[in-house]
Amino acid sequence: NAGVTQTPKFRILKIGQSMTLQCTQDMNHNYMYWYRQDPGMGLKLIYYSVGAGITDKGEVPNGYNVSRSTTEDFPLRLELAAPSQTSVYFCASSYEETYNEQFFGPGTRLTVL
Amino acid sequence: GQNIDQPTEMTATEGAIVQINCTYQTSGFNGLFWYQQHAGEAPTFLSYNVLDGLEEKGRFSSFLSRSKGYSYLLLKELQMKDSASYLCAVLDSNYQLIWGAGTKLIIKP
Numbered sequence: 001n002a003g004v005t006q007t008p009k010f011r012i013l014k015i016g017q018s019m020t021l022q023c024t025q026d027m028n029h030n031y032m033y034w035y036r037q038d039p040g041m042g043l044k045l046i047y048y049s050v051g052a053g054i055t056d057k058g059e060v061p062n063g064y065n066v067s068r069s070t071t072e073d074f075p076l077r078l079e080l081a082a083p084s085q086t087s088v089y090f091c092a093s094s095y096e097e098t099y100n101e102q103f104f105g106p107g108t109r110l111t112v113l
Numbered sequence: 114g115q116n117i118d119q120p121t122e123m124t125a126t127e128g129a130i131v132q133i134n135c136t137y138q139t140s141g142f143n144g145l146f147w148y149q150q151h152a153g154e155a156p157t158f159l160s161y162n163v164l165d166g167l168e169e170k171g172r173f174s175s176f177l178s179r180s181k182g183y184s185y186l187l188l189k190e191l192q193m194k195d196s197a198s199y200l201c202a203v204l205d206s207n208y209q210l211i212w213g214a215g216t217k218l219i220i221k222p
Contacts, residue, residue, distance in 0.1 A: 042117065042200070042212030043156075058209065090155060101146070101158035102210070 006105035013081040021076040023091030032074040036087040081112045117213035133186045141206020148200040
């Protein structure tokens with residue numbers, strides 16, 4: 001199993017550009033999550049999904065959109081990138097949301113200039 | 114508001130024991146997780162506590178006191194590879210993980 005994979009690993013965007021961060025998991029997990037991690041801060045939940053076709057906002061959803069058309073894929077869309085979106089983005093998945101551990105992808109380091 | 118506090122940085126010696134504390138104030142409690150994160154890498158799961166007491170797993174142990182809103186991660190026989198950040202996270206009443214900022218552990222020979 002590849003686990004959770006993310007692409008790209010690194011990206012530099014100009015202000016106002018858009019991009020999609022890809023996330024795929026092959027563990028047949030129902031729950032998937034997008035986090036951002038800023039230096040000196042805890043992980044912040046952007047969006048999450050409890051299954052195909054179902055998504056919900058987390059703590060910091062503004063400026064982002066998601067979709068979940070399949071169990072495996074959970075892309076994160078950034079529209080009109082801003083410097084405040086410079087961060088490391090992690091995708092994660094879990095079997096359920098409760099006591100089960102979350103498995104994380106390797107992350108995407110995004111810089112908006 | 115919801116808050117999780119951990120020390121920012123700790124230093125310990127190879128072969129020694131270190132205790133990393135975590136205190137929390139959250140809206141509800143459905144368990145506490147510890148994750149390890151090496152620099153530039155993704156977090157990986159270490160432990161989960163939902164009942165009071167100590168859970169031991171090899172060189173790592175995790176303790177929880179729900180009445181005190183307190184947990185600690187105990188690392189024994191420290192190795193250089195244990196140099197990493199340790200993240201405390203609480204599952205709140207909405208079953209969302211609230212994360213602390215992490216404790217950077219530096220191991221010296």
